[in-house]
Amino acid sequence: MSLEAVDVVAGILQRQGLIYLAQRDENRDQAGLWELPGGKIEAGESQQVALCREWREEFGVDITPGKYIASHDFVVSGRRIYLHAWHITAYRGVLVPTCHSQCCWITPEDALALPLAPADVPLIVAFMKFT
Numbered sequence: 001m002s003l004e005a006v007d008v009v010a011g012i013l014q015r016q017g018l019i020y021l022a023q024r025d026e027n028r029d030q031a032g033l034w035e036l037p038g039g040k041i042e043a044g045e046s047q048q049v050a051l052c053r054e055w056r057e058e059f060g061v062d063i064t065p066g067k068y069i070a071s072h073d074f075v076v077s078g079r080r081i082y083l084h085a086w087h088i089t090a091y092r093g094v095l096v097p098t099c100h101s102q103c104c105w106i107t108p109e110d111a112l113a114l115p116l117a118p119a120d121v122p123l124i125v126a127f128m129k130f131t
């Protein structure tokens with residue numbers, strides 16, 4: 001039996017050498033793990049449109065998607081997740097987290113020492129090569 005496939009988009013926002021990470025809330029899967037913020041792509045949405053919607057919903061900001069970075073797939077809770085990472089080149093507004101337990105600005109190197117959502121690790125490594 002083939003697994004349900006879910007496409008998810010995540011954004012990498014960097015400011016003064018630090019990237020923005022968020023910790024997943026207790027009532028979500030992968031609770032307590034740190035992630036590049038994003039979420040599921042809805043029917044008919046491009047990856048960039050989904051990324052803009054997710055950051056508006058989760059942080060109240062309007063972002064500008066930049067270049068595509070990399071993708072990684074994994075299986076969790078009986079579903080295959082295809083996680084696609086994009087660079088975020090700018091944002092307008094004030095970042096106010098509405099659905100994560102906390103957020104931080106951190107160097108990509110230090111981020112790799114945090115308890116990260118596993119699929120985010122290769123994406124952060126790809127970003128380090130990209131920049």
Ligand code: C5P
Pocket residue numbers: 008009010028029030035036037038039040076081083117118119120
């Ligand atoms: O945030 P949301 O629950 O919509 O994400 C869908 C799936 O993608 C979840 O299983 C979540 O843990 C995973 N995800 C991830 N890394 C991210 C964003 C989401 O592993 N940066």
